[in-house]
Amino acid sequence: MTPFDEAALVQAARKGSLDAFNDLVLAHQEMAFNVAYRILNDDAAAEDATQTAFLSAYRNLDSYRGGSFRAWVLRMVTNACYDELRRHKRRPTTPLEPINETEDEEIESPAWLADTAPSPEAAAEQRELAQAVQDCLNRLPDEFRVVIVLVDVQGLDYNEVAQVSKHPLGTVKSRLARARLRLRDCLQRFVELLPAQFRLKDEERA
């Protein structure tokens, strides 16, 4: 979608066109859901947060003052995720076993199981690595996780992230650097899954 089209759709949606707004939803929903999933690490919670975010965006279209519509929508998504995280912290739940509804879905492991070294034989190496990364993301503080997901997973630039998080650019840079280093240190626990370049640090220290 070109920026011109997006601006026209936003304009139409603000005048009350639900179809125009739904076109915007279709353009951004995949990114919104993936950001929510990486922050929350739960499909159902990510689904709720994404739907809540789009409803909130529709209700507050008047507050959109131009600029990156993607960043504005992602702000709604991260706000919904923060709400979900707060709700989860008030009523924490621990899954006893992973739920796999369909065979072709990715195998999800609860955090307590991932604390032990993952077995490379249990699943494909790529999936194990993805799960290890997600586990390490979950260990980051919420505000660090949001920044690294937006920059490194979704590819937003620093200014957009500053717009999403409503923090100064310096804060975004600092949080990103710290999040990357913490994530790197965490991933050393899964050294057998990492590419050879990643092992350099571990081997040099050994």
Next chain:
Amino acid sequence: MNPRPLSPYQQQLLSEYLDDRLSARQKAEVEALLRDNPEAATTLENLRQLRLLLRNLPARRLPHNFTLTRQMAQQQKRPPVLSWLRLSSILAMLLTVFLVTLDLLPRGATAPQTIATADMYTYAAAAPTPPIIYWNGNPGNPAANAGAMGMGGGAEAGPLSKSDSAPRPIDPQQPVVTQPVIVEQPVSPPDTATAENNSAARSADTQPILGPRPEEAGQVLDTQPNSTQLTGNESTPPATTPLRWAQIGLAALTVLLGLLTLWGYKRWQRGK
């Protein structure tokens, strides 16, 4: 070249270098660091691999489209009346708090200064004219001075008139008054206590006025008008003031509006 631990500043520089967000000067600084410290080169390579890993994470499949239906779009709109109710209840609560705070403050802090001044003048006007004591006799009434021979002190006189205020020459024929002569002033309307005082004063023309008269010794004389009435007023319970009624009314309004808002929100949430 021995690897040295990186400072947080150097780590942040490396992170920004990876995203090509540095100025030319900072870039040169990082490149020098990379040449000098193998730890910096290792860290940069780690960060590069990490970013690659994160960028290549598999995207999650969408469970469904997140488009809004007409029903969802309409139900999500909050009825304007709810916003008004909420605003009104907040305003009523703030007003109640303000009025209660106003009532709790000390009286002196809130009563206008002009009222206190007016009260002072009222008491001053109601009080009887204080007696004036002329030492060496009343120049306006030599006859009264005659009976006070040899007693010393001064003489009470009526209120000053223009003629009184002018200095008078001393008459050498007039005997020297060594005792004050008390000249009573008419008090209107006479009450019992004042009348008794007057008769006592008349009978004691020859007595000194410095200190209490013998018959008044041991008594507490209260010449303040309506003092008993004032004391009586203070002991009676205060009547409900308009301020109190306003507080009660606003508090009731706050509760009512708050309950209405809560009820409205519940209904709206159920309807969603």
